[in-house]
Amino acid sequence: GEDVEQSLFLSVREGDSSVINCTYTDSSSTYLYWYKQEPGAGLQLLTYIFSNMDMKQDQRLTVLLNKKDKHLSLRIADTQTGDSAIYFCAEKEDYKLSFGAGTTVTVRA
């Protein structure tokens, strides 16, 4: 999806926080999503946020939404080796999701 942009790579030390950023273009998107893809697997929904919310917290995950700037971020607290994966941001457009290119997160010891 050319309409959703993410940085491609992030390296983080184990135990630190990871922040993955995303920008989207459709101001009418009602839902925005974060998916996680582990090697050789399909995508799994991590979390989602409704457009009338600014923040959503779910255990180690915090999603921040800035509608004015069309900016979405995912913060992973206390990053673990199991968090190494590709993370995709997606926005809802009608009955479809448009995905970013994915951010590859590498957790180093």
Added chain:
Amino acid sequence: DAGITQSPRHKVTETGTPVTLRCHQTENHRYMYWYRQDPGHGLRLIHYSYGVKDTDKGEVSDGYSVSRSKTEDFLLTLESATSSQTSVYFCAISSPQLTYGYTFGSGTRLTVV
């Protein structure tokens, strides 16, 4: 993933041959999608279906066709495979509201030689 399966999981085929990938769901969801995943491009929509016999094109539909004769099955056909269609193909399902996004299959890795 529970409720959605793709077959085959891996396939190698020759340039110019037709190939059909199958997506099967047991969730009775109305919407089904085919995406391809390529490095640097993320997931790009090929075709989607909003009901039996109701399909529409996505952003990269050239060279692909789909069919949905039953709610549970969505078939993707590469009419004459080319090397540029070497990719990982994912099927997804959703309810119309997309409240919980998509549920994805495990993917089909297709290599065209």
